[in-house]
Amino acid sequence: MAQEDGEVLLEVRNLTLAFGGVQALRGVSLEVLKNEIFSIIGPNGAGKTSLLNCISGRYRPQQGSIIFRGQDITRDKPNKRCAAGIGRTFQNLALYSHMTVLDNILVGRHHLLRNNFLTGALYWLGAQKEELEHRREVEDIIDFLEISHIRKAIAGTLSYGLRKRVELARAVALRPQLLLLDEPMAGMNHEEKEEMARYILDLNEEWGMTIVMIEHDMGVVMDISHRVAVLDFGAKIVEGRPEEVMADPRVRAAYLGDEMALAEEQSTVA
């Protein structure tokens, strides 16, 4: 569970990102502790995905820095960051739709595998042994996420919920310390959401992964997060425990607008 005074795994310092005249992030700072589930919420266009993209390396912030395990990774290329220990899933599915589920997940092992185009073409000099070892580990992930029945299916043919799960499997296969989940439950039905919440909790508690999650389903966010940060118009407005954040009038204002929040306040008083 969350450690109140645990060590800081990820530190985002004063991050500023602009696309032309649009300020996507305005000086966002936050700290993610080791072994916690940290949720980022906020209205549409608040900059949540931009923040995640900065952490995973898709975007380069104009100002500020990102410190992961004491290392400044702000300028690192995205393909270097998974070796450092950052994995992620995408808001819009980003599977390799013509590959099998198994191959999709094996791509996640890319940075851990050592065979190259020469040994791979020979399938010899350790290449086969290594491939089979990693296959075994991938099978553990497949078992955990209960997708063994579709491991040979082509990813593009699967249902939305299953594809989301395969994407999670691929991110887990990176063996990350920090897992970034961009709306892991979007478009899912209630049952699928419950399952996904269970997987996230297990990954956090049993697999020891620190999780940063963007999610719109407040019920899920309140139930499983240890801490929550709220973004609005590119700035962090509140950070704290779920119940504190929920009670904060600024959060209500961000979601409902100032007048609505005021009206609601008055109606509860009356």
Added chain:
Amino acid sequence: MSLTADSMRCGEFRTTYKADTTIFPTPRSRNFAIAGLIVLLFAPHVLDTYYTNLLIQIGYYGIAALGLNILVGFSGQISLGHSAFFGFGAFASAWISNNFGVPVILAIPLAGLMTTAVGMIVGIPAARIKGLYLAIATLAAQFILEDFFNRADWFSGGSAGSVAQPLNLFGFVFATDKSYFYVVLFFMVVMYLAGSNLLRSRDGRAFVAVRDHYLSAEIMGINLTKYRILAFGVSSFYAGIGGALFGHYLGFVSAEGFTILLSIQFLAMIIIGGLGSVMGTLLGTVFIVLLPEVMEALMTTLGSQLPGLERGVSYLKEMAIGLAIVLFLIFEPDGLAHRWKQIKAYWKLYPFSY
């Protein structure tokens, strides 16, 4: 009726991960491939020179086409300059064996490596551009290399062309079609096995990942630039080997054979065979090599039946080839490999194939 130990097993059971990652999906398909290979070993003794020649063509074009399929079908890039690499391999092998006294059997892989280097240089723009723009960039490579073949007298013999010695192994000269067939078959088997292995290991998966979703491939730790250029390198290696085999088969290499037309034929092979399929590459090559022959025979028969058509036969042949390709693309856009899969699925469930 209960299941006992000696009940008949139905279906395929794989009990190890090793058995689940073989090149051939079932032992039966592997045995069929081996049987086919054994039949091929006897082919030159049964068939006459004309047919052996066709098989040799399928061999060296098939190797080069597999290279193009790795580039286009698997890594999702495009090249309109494949025949220039094919030609470069032919010239390079002749050049190495003529000028440095390297035996031909070593000159062929060395020519492949030289072509790899050239291909990777040509592939550098691929780090930045995609799609149609990359097609134009590779088109430039096609014309630059063609021009190079014509002008570089020291390398290619210029417009006169250069002589490629026949393959000589321990005093045995592979000068006849019958003997050269085995050389091509050997390279073909080695190159296709290597290609299949590549595609079931780390870097082959990376190629496909870059093709299907390059943004998430990058997040998964794949260096896009490296793999895009590497795909050009591997592709050119195959083209170089195919070209070298072509050169030593004909005994003479000249620049006019390696035009954009051949590049487009290579593309036709992999599109008709099936993009992203090793098996399809071979089927497509067979199709493109044999189609003119079949059409020739058909039209000659037609011409002899219908008087007054004799003079138009050669035009009809060209048109019929075009028509066959167009019809193929309309009715089988996923290629011969896809059709093959459907036939297999049909027979698996026969007679309950609905």
